[in-house]
Amino acid sequence: MDAALRVRGLTAGYVPGVPAIEDVELDIAGGHSLAVLGPNGGGKTTLFRALLGQAPWRRGEIEVRGALAYVPQTERSRLDFPIDALGVALMGRYGTTPWYRRLSRADRRAAHAALERVGLGDHARTPYGELSGGQRQRVLIARALAQEAGVLLLDEPMSGVDRPSADRVLALLAELRDEGRIVLISTHDIDHARRFDGVLCINRTQIACGSPQDVLNAEVLARTYGAELVRLGDGARAIVVQHHTH
Amino acid sequence: MVDALTDPFAQSIGQRALVEVALIGAVAGPLGVWVVLHRQSYAAESLAHAMLPGLVGAALLGVPLALGAAAGLLLAALAIAAAQRQRAIEPDVGVAVAVTVLLGLGAVLALAPDAPQRLGELLFGDPLSVSHDDLVLSGTGAAVVLALMAALHRPLAACAFDPELSATLGASARATGLALLLLLAATTLLAVQALGNLLVIALIVAPAAAALRLTRQLGTALAAAGALGVLSGAAGLYASYYLEIAAGAAIALAALATFLLALLSPRRA
Numbered sequence: 001m002d003a004a005l006r007v008r009g010l011t012a013g014y015v016p017g018v019p020a021i022e023d024v025e026l027d028i029a030g031g032h033s034l035a036v037l038g039p040n041g042g043g044k045t046t047l048f049r050a051l052l053g054q055a056p057w058r059r060g061e062i063e064v065r066g067a068l069a070y071v072p073q074t075e076r077s078r079l080d081f082p083i084d085a086l087g088v089a090l091m092g093r094y095g096t097t098p099w100y101r102r103l104s105r106a107d108r109r110a111a112h113a114a115l116e117r118v119g120l121g122d123h124a125r126t127p128y129g130e131l132s133g134g135q136r137q138r139v140l141i142a143r144a145l146a147q148e149a150g151v152l153l154l155d156e157p158m159s160g161v162d163r164p165s166a167d168r169v170l171a172l173l174a175e176l177r178d179e180g181r182i183v184l185i186s187t188h189d190i191d192h193a194r195r196f197d198g199v200l201c202i203n204r205t206q207i208a209c210g211s212p213q214d215v216l217n218a219e220v221l222a223r224t225y226g227a228e229l230v231r232l233g234d235g236a237r238a239i240v241v242q243h244h245t246h
Numbered sequence: 247m248v249d250a251l252t253d254p255f256a257q258s259i260g261q262r263a264l265v266e267v268a269l270i271g272a273v274a275g276p277l278g279v280w281v282v283l284h285r286q287s288y289a290a291e292s293l294a295h296a297m298l299p300g301l302v303g304a305a306l307l308g309v310p311l312a313l314g315a316a317a318g319l320l321l322a323a324l325a326i327a328a329a330q331r332q333r334a335i336e337p338d339v340g341v342a343v344a345v346t347v348l349l350g351l352g353a354v355l356a357l358a359p360d361a362p363q364r365l366g367e368l369l370f371g372d373p374l375s376v377s378h379d380d381l382v383l384s385g386t387g388a389a390v391v392l393a394l395m396a397a398l399h400r401p402l403a404a405c406a407f408d409p410e411l412s413a414t415l416g417a418s419a420r421a422t423g424l425a426l427l428l429l430l431a432a433t434t435l436l437a438v439q440a441l442g443n444l445l446v447i448a449l450i451v452a453p454a455a456a457a458l459r460l461t462r463q464l465g466t467a468l469a470a471a472g473a474l475g476v477l478s479g480a481a482g483l484y485a486s487y488y489l490e491i492a493a494g495a496a497i498a499l500a501a502l503a504t505f506l507l508a509l510l511s512p513r514r515a
Binding site for chain 1: 281397400401403404410411414416458461463464466467
């Protein structure tokens with residue numbers, strides 16, 4: 001897989017002239033992962049939407065090699081929808097066939113293979129709403145794999161997932177990266193961000209972008225999170241206070 | 247016993263009514279599943295109510311009711327779609343405003359001095375009034391709506407499951423939402439003569455809600471809703487015949503009974 005993502009001077013938002021993100025610059029080659037770190041409302045979602053071509057307005061350049069697929073938060077999933085894990089993975093094939101044509105056997109095989117790939121081959125017939133948070137996240141990743149994505153954009157993939165499941169999702173993302181894909185996640189968890197090849201700190205504008213060692217320091221985090229950052233007594237650790245607004 | 251089952255349908259008038267309500271039930275059930283999954287039950291009810299001006303207009307002008315219903319529904323569907331897109335107000339509010347305006351317009355027309363005395367029939371329907379030609383029209387319409395639902399299955403599923411994400415799955419949320427409203431309008435049009443514009447919503451929403459309560463497989467839910475719709479239609483006709491109550495209302499009550507029974511059943515497996 002030969003994915004690549006190059007972003008130059010990306011400014012985007014929901015209302016023309018009112019940017020939610022400004023001047024984002026990215027250069028990622030296949031086989032690399034990047035965590036987009038920032039506070040709620042800092043522009044993580046807007047960045048992903050702009051990359052997907054879904055921001056209502058944008059300026060700047062985006063060059064993508066490889067198909068893009070977006071993996072939403074499981075917490076936003078409809079659990080009452082009558083569908084099983086295979087049905088969700090199969091949705092990844094919807095875009096490849098015109099709406100009036102039937103899906104082929106090859107599509108079903110691809111969806112099955114994607115479920116196997118995320119370790120849920122045995123759960124193909126389990127109702128999506130009965131899976132655990134971590135399993136649902138992996139089903140949504142399987143759907144992105146069924147889309148034959150070279151670039152995966154995951155929105156807070158570890159939220160609403162217990163710790164062992166989060167580790168499993170992180171391990172899976174590392175494997176998918178090693179197969180040559182680009183893996184982008186948004187997160188507000190500094191410890192999770194540390195486990196990616198690169199970190200992009202964003203709070204409306206790009207604060208810093210580089211390796212976790214270079215980027216995750218007190219000065220950058222203070223600029224990223226501003227007043228939301230709380231320093232602990234020993235000075236060594238920082239925790240981020242999240243203000244949830246829903 | 248056999249006589250008790252066949253008596254209501256011994257005459258051609260009863261037979262035609264049975265075929266008509268079976269056709270309507272078979273379409274309204276699966277359509278209702280999509281309506282419920284897209285959280286459009288309120289819009290569905292509104293759409294049915296909002297076509298009153300079209301019905302009354304047709305009665306006033308002396309043109310076929312179906313024509314007036316079609317014009318009224320098209321107007322209502324477009325008004326509701328437009329109202330839901332207004333970002334300045336909540337979708338519910340927009341729909342409520344659109345519907346109230348249309349219902350008010352219908353009432354003004356219906357209460358005009360030269361309006362025919364058929365408002366009751368327009369509101370509550372009469373399956374026993376169905377002619378052979380009506381049946382041919384219903385059969386054709388039912389086949390078209392079912393075929394379109396089958397063709398649109400994937401966009402309908404993707405947009406209901408992931409409204410924000412459907413575009414990246416190759417489905418346009420806006421186009422699919424509009425298509426669903428148009429299918430709903432067509433189904434309402436099919437059902438209006440038998441059930442009237444106030445009761446049709448019962449046969450769309452109740453069997454679907456019951457089916458979704460009973461199964462977690464989409465295909466099974468669609469089929470079960472159709473079956474429950476047909477069953478409600480037949481049960482309503484029996485009730486109408488033996489209890490001597492209005493057929494349209496009896497069918498609506500039978501549809502609601504399927505939902506209440508589904509609520510009593512153990513949680514879906």
